[in-house]
Amino acid sequence: MAETLAVTDNLDALESEAIHIFREVAGEFDRPVILFSGGKDSTLLLHLAIKAFWPAPVPFALLHVDTGHNFPEVIEFRDKVVAQHGLRLEVANVQEWIDDGRLQERPDGTRNPLQTVPLLDSITAHKFDAVFGGGRRDEERARAKERIFSLRNSFGQWEPRRQRPELWNLYNGRHRPGEHVRVFPLSNWTELDVWHYIERENIELPQIYYAHQREVYLRDGMWLAEGPWGGPRDGETLLSKTVRYRTVGDGSCTGAVESTAATIADVIAEVAASRLTERGATRADDRMSEAAMEDRKREGYF
Amino acid sequence: MSQLLRLATAGSVDDGKSTLVGRLLYDTKSVLADTLDAVHRASADRGLSTPDLSLLVDGLRSEREQGITIDVAYRYFATPRRSFVLADTPGHVQYTRNTVTGASTAQLGVLLVDARNGVVEQTRRHAAVLALLGVPQLVLAVNKIDLVDYDEPTYRRIAKEFTAHAAELGYPEANVVTIPVSALVGDNVVDRSDQTPWYDGPTLLEHLETVPVHADAEDAPFRFPVQYVIRPRTAEFPDYRGYAGQIAAGRVSVGDEIVVLPSGISTTVTGIDSPQGPKQSADSGESVTLLLANDVDITRGDLIAAAAAPPRVSDEFDATVCWLGDKPLRAGARVLVKHGARTVQALVTQLRTRFDEQTLSSVDEPESLSLNDIGRVLIRSAEQLPIDDYADSRRTGAFLVIDPADGSTLAAGLVGAPLNQLDQTDITEADPAAQDLVSPGP
Ligand SMILES: Nc1nc2c(ncn2[C@@H]2O[C@H](COP(=O)(O)OP(=O)(O)OP(=O)(O)O)[C@@H](O)[C@H]2O)c(=O)[nH]1
Ligand SMILES: [Mg+2]
Numbered sequence: 001m002a003e004t005l006a007v008t009d010n011l012d013a014l015e016s017e018a019i020h021i022f023r024e025v026a027g028e029f030d031r032p033v034i035l036f037s038g039g040k041d042s043t044l045l046l047h048l049a050i051k052a053f054w055p056a057p058v059p060f061a062l063l064h065v066d067t068g069h070n071f072p073e074v075i076e077f078r079d080k081v082v083a084q085h086g087l088r089l090e091v092a093n094v095q096e097w098i099d100d101g102r103l104q105e106r107p108d109g110t111r112n113p114l115q116t117v118p119l120l121d122s123i124t125a126h127k128f129d130a131v132f133g134g135g136r137r138d139e140e141r142a143r144a145k146e147r148i149f150s151l152r153n154s155f156g157q158w159e160p161r162r163q164r165p166e167l168w169n170l171y172n173g174r175h176r177p178g179e180h181v182r183v184f185p186l187s188n189w190t191e192l193d194v195w196h197y198i199e200r201e202n203i204e205l206p207q208i209y210y211a212h213q214r215e216v217y218l219r220d221g222m223w224l225a226e227g228p229w230g231g232p233r234d235g236e237t238l239l240s241k242t243v244r245y246r247t248v249g250d251g252s253c254t255g256a257v258e259s260t261a262a263t264i265a266d267v268i269a270e271v272a273a274s275r276l277t278e279r280g281a282t283r284a285d286d287r288m289s290e291a292a293m294e295d296r297k298r299e300g301y302f
Numbered sequence: 303m304s305q306l307l308r309l310a311t312a313g314s315v316d317d318g319k320s321t322l323v324g325r326l327l328y329d330t331k332s333v334l335a336d337t338l339d340a341v342h343r344a345s346a347d348r349g350l351s352t353p354d355l356s357l358l359v360d361g362l363r364s365e366r367e368q369g370i371t372i373d374v375a376y377r378y379f380a381t382p383r384r385s386f387v388l389a390d391t392p393g394h395v396q397y398t399r400n401t402v403t404g405a406s407t408a409q410l411g412v413l414l415v416d417a418r419n420g421v422v423e424q425t426r427r428h429a430a431v432l433a434l435l436g437v438p439q440l441v442l443a444v445n446k447i448d449l450v451d452y453d454e455p456t457y458r459r460i461a462k463e464f465t466a467h468a469a470e471l472g473y474p475e476a477n478v479v480t481i482p483v484s485a486l487v488g489d490n491v492v493d494r495s496d497q498t499p500w501y502d503g504p505t506l507l508e509h510l511e512t513v514p515v516h517a518d519a520e521d522a523p524f525r526f527p528v529q530y531v532i533r534p535r536t537a538e539f540p541d542y543r544g545y546a547g548q549i550a551a552g553r554v555s556v557g558d559e560i561v562v563l564p565s566g567i568s569t570t571v572t573g574i575d576s577p578q579g580p581k582q583s584a585d586s587g588e589s590v591t592l593l594l595a596n597d598v599d600i601t602r603g604d605l606i607a608a609a610a611a612p613p614r615v616s617d618e619f620d621a622t623v624c625w626l627g628d629k630p631l632r633a634g635a636r637v638l639v640k641h642g643a644r645t646v647q648a649l650v651t652q653l654r655t656r657f658d659e660q661t662l663s664s665v666d667e668p669e670s671l672s673l674n675d676i677g678r679v680l681i682r683s684a685e686q687l688p689i690d691d692y693a694d695s696r697r698t699g700a701f702l703v704i705d706p707a708d709g710s711t712l713a714a715g716l717v718g719a720p721l722n723q724l725d726q727t728d729i730t731e732a733d734p735a736a737q738d739l740v741s742p743g744p
Contacts, residue, residue, distance in 0.1 A: 019589035023529040056534035141361030174709025
């Protein structure tokens with residue numbers, strides 16, 4: 001029997017799968033969009049999209065839901081990449097939703113959960129029908145359950161108990177007006193695969209993924225940086241540390257890890273030896289409960 | 303980088319699939335400290351004295367509440383010898399569609415049985431699904447061996463019964479391995495058990511690390527569904543016109559004669575652009591862009607194939623479906639068929655047989671096929687489709703059946719009859735003409 005593909009090298013197989021997914025979406029949807037924050041997974045996503053359509057330009061727009069609590073280095077990087085490739089970026093500023101009363105600032109100051117409404121509003125306003133996310137199944141066990149093509153109802157909700165079967169590499173992107181499909185080309189990549197590929201392709205990332213000096217303070221076991229989202233409270237002191245970020249998200253809940261990994265090779269060695277998952281090490285939002293991610297996803301989070 | 307093996311678990315509800323996957327991850331040290339802490343905490347909250355490793359994979363709230371798996375979990379781990387993509391599928395009949403999802407891309411199926419119960423109805427159903435989908439390698443894990451006091455005769459009896467059953471499904475002996483395991487305790491999963499001195503075969507992990515990963519036969523004819531036409535029309539590439547897709551079977555080289563289907567136009571390959579730049583030839587599984595000698599009319603949904611060995615092109619074909627829809631299928635149903643990169647309207651004109659996966663026989667002309675039924679049907683499509691038998695080419699012999707009304711996926715479709723038994727219908731009425739074909743001899 002023949003399955004049975006000659007490509008058995010792990011990175012080649014993952015790259016080919018992602019490119020196949022991009023092309024399927026380009027062929028079947030009217031208005032796809034790539035969620036692009038400038039972080040490593042979305043930078044990788046864009047790199048693969050460029051390969052999928054080369055030498056033609058990427059036939060998708062980009063969308064960033066900006067919490068206003070992002071690291072300035074990352075926003076700078078985001079804008080540089082967009083300009084370099086001549087892409088169109090839509091930004092949904094969470095601040096605008098807060099200013100006009102559609103959203104309310106949370107007492108704890110974190111804006112991560114506030115991204116869902118601006119995301120859904122933008123999808124509706126721009127009539128996006130396919131939304132690419134950089135989510136990977138190895139990030140979290142609720143994500144491990146998600147399909148590569150994940151249908152969302154008109155409220156953007158994920159219904160994990162009613163997912164479509166996903167057979168072979170035949171993706172079913174049919175949806176009704178108002179519904180959309182979230183597409184995850186990196187589903188089968190692990191954090192190490194991402195770094196090995198970044199190394200192989202020599203992909204540029206924001207500098208905060210590599211070791212640097214930063215003023216940080218310790219809260220709930222995580223090193224947080226001072227910023228527009230707040231700073232140390234009573235009893236918390238700012239210290240200068242050599243750190244790097246394993247994930248990059250809302251500054252209020254993304255922690256740095258102490259690290260001297262200054263190059264891609266150093267990072268690979270560090271990730272391979274790490275005893276903590278990237279989210280466990282750096283994301284306060286996932287520590288809240290056993291089903292924090294599942295609950296956010298059900299509400300339409302990416 | 304290392305070779306990749308895709309595997310899926312299968313077997314009846316509660317036979318220990320998720321625990322086994324958890325055990326594999328745990329004993330290969332693939333579970334990181336924070337994840338493990340969470341499992342320890344959750345297990346303690348449930349009043350358990352040892353960690354429940356199934357919590358590593360049962361990632362949905364309702365799964366943890368009910369202690370069952372509802373949907374496939376994909377997990378990844380690597381040893382120095384191989385990388386693994388593991389799909390842990392549900393055992394419950396109600397969620398068979400998710401089992402089919404996990405198995406459709408697997409190269410190896412780990413089928414579990416509970417040593418106390420042996421082979422049960424659901425074991426046979428899943429074995430049939432794995433065989434139908436063409437999963438080439440099988441492992442029967444006789445689990446919960448601790449609960450039968452590591453009894454060798456019990457293991458032998460189950461192993462023998464299952465091996466015979468797998469042979470009937472068409473599995474060669476060399477492709478079926480049986481292993482006595484305890485997922486709970488860890489016997490023979492990663493570490494060899496000293497409770498089973500009578501077993502001298504490999505542990506599960508040893509087998510997974512060394513089992514041959516099937517590659518396409520060298521001579522499989524070239525198949526390439528066109529996903530997208532790349533036409534930059536930029537100053538730098540004013541006349542570039544490339545056909546993008548993923549090679550479904552075989553290999554292609556610059557200079558090859560190809561034919562475009564269904565139109566039937568022939569031309570030559572003049573270039574291959576890959577993610578790594580231009581190359582002289584490319585193999586199955588690669589996503590590439592083909593450049594052709596003539597400006598022919600090719601659109602998404604067309605198939606480019608080796609001119610010397612093209613697939614057949616037809617608007618009527620015999621197929622096997624694994625029905626996954628809640629509403630039953632009846633003759634005359636209007637559906638959509640997604641084959642390669644093409645979606646066409648189609649009519650299911652006949653239901654020919656329904657397969658009984660318990661007795662491995664078929665019932666003729668069933669009224670309907672309902673959820674989880676496997677059966678043979680005749681399909682007529684509104685447009686010509688270039689098709690291969692699934693048994694010859696997993697990628698170009700597969701299709702989806704989609705509900706045109708709500709877009710849901712109704713069935714996994716396979717061209718032809720991948721299982722022998724699907725052909726051997728129990729003839730209910732003696733057909734004199736058929737009998738005449740056998741000459742009585744001189
Ligand atoms: N004694 C013993 N118990 C086991 C063993 N493996 C699993 N169990 C128990 O069997 C029960 C079911 O295990 P699961 O791993 O959830 O079974 P499953 O096959 O994944 O079930 P579904 O996914 O719902 O089909 C749990 O209580 C496990 O602790 C084993 O080897 N020995
Ligand atoms: Mg399970």
